[in-house]
């Protein structure tokens with residue numbers, strides 16, 4: 001459907017799960033794509049660049065061959081290096097979909113906000129690691145931050161039109177991941193292949209493993225704290241294996257509002273672009289009859305990463321950045337077969353114990369916290385852990 005007053009899209013992480021779905025939304029809506037970027041100069045990125053003849057094409061970490069190839073194919077449209085993402089996120093009058101995975105998404109988040117653009121944020125790591133700095137960039141400029149993460153899109157939608165003082169509690173739903181119901185002993189022997197097999201969502205590898213450990217939900221608790229200004233004591237996690245209720249808000253009068261829908265990221269991506277309007281989607285109508293929706297409390301002893309995230313969030317300062325960095329290191333080690341599944345929360349716990357509390361005032365502070373935690377976590381993975 002075309003004819004919407006949509007601004008052109010900048011899609012960062014265009015070859016990933018979020019990026020691919022953002023491109024589908026753009027095509028469906030007839031929204032122009034002003035720029036795309038990914039880490040590597042893959043065939044897929046080149047294909048997307050060719051399909052959108054006016055868009056800039058950024059490659060954050062190209063090989064020499066990729067640089068030559070993209071220069072030959074895209075000429076003036078090609079950009080290289082991490083700073084390319086900063087430039088693309090600052091394109092005038094765009095909506096920036098940040099679908100980069102990991103801490104690497106931070107400069108683009110800040111750049112989009114500083115340029116006064118609307119930021120459709122999937123890259124939760126930038127908000128988790130640098131919450132106060134992102135919020136400052138948001139309040140300083142004319143940009144806007146609309147969450148894409150399904151739980152936060154759900155909360156955002158439940159909160160539209162509600163006075164902040166009316167909110168009692170946020171309830172984030174968690175699918176529980178592929179290992180819901182398993183105990184610590186069974187978890188000790190699970191493989192990367194099993195962890196990558198998510199029951200309800202199809203996503204990139206890191207977030208899929210994070211869903212299995214509940215790290216993802218922990219990151220989302222911190223994300224919700226910064227986005228909505230709600231204390232950690234008033235943010236609850238509930239396991240809901242069907243992934244149909246995407247999150248809920250409880251209000252002071254005892255009312256609850258929930259957001260429901262199929263587990264399909266194109267819905268929150270589109271809402272982040274269309275807000276405050278709603279545009280038609282092409283998805284099948286939702287049928288409630290015949291569905292069993294169940295809710296459970298998370299198993300905090302089998303999945304200790306959830307409470308570690310709360311701890312990092314409550315400590316604040318550099319702790320959330322350290323938590324995220326340690327997890328990036330641990331997940332990579334797990335996927336490469338260098339660390340067991342239950343080694344992931346162990347790395348998180350020990351990294352948090354080994355890092356000091358530092359105030360985060362500048363981007364340099366966050367970079368330092370990230371670097372330090374990566375070094376500690378890397379040492380722990382390489383050691384006896």
Ligand code: NAD
Pocket residue numbers: 012013014015016017018019037038039040060061082085098099100101102104122123124125148149150201202203204205206207265
């Ligand atoms: P993915 O692994 O499928 O894709 C990641 C993308 O980021 C790729 O295009 C990759 O090239 C790019 N990238 C990686 N490192 C980069 C770098 N240094 N510079 C530039 N680009 C880089 O990941 P995904 O599942 O799409 O997740 C992306 C983000 O969205 C994550 O923060 C994730 O937590 C969040 N998220 C994803 C989903 C989902 O359904 N996939 C849902 C909610 C939130």
Ligand code: MG
Pocket residue numbers: 149150151220
């Ligand atoms: Mg989510």
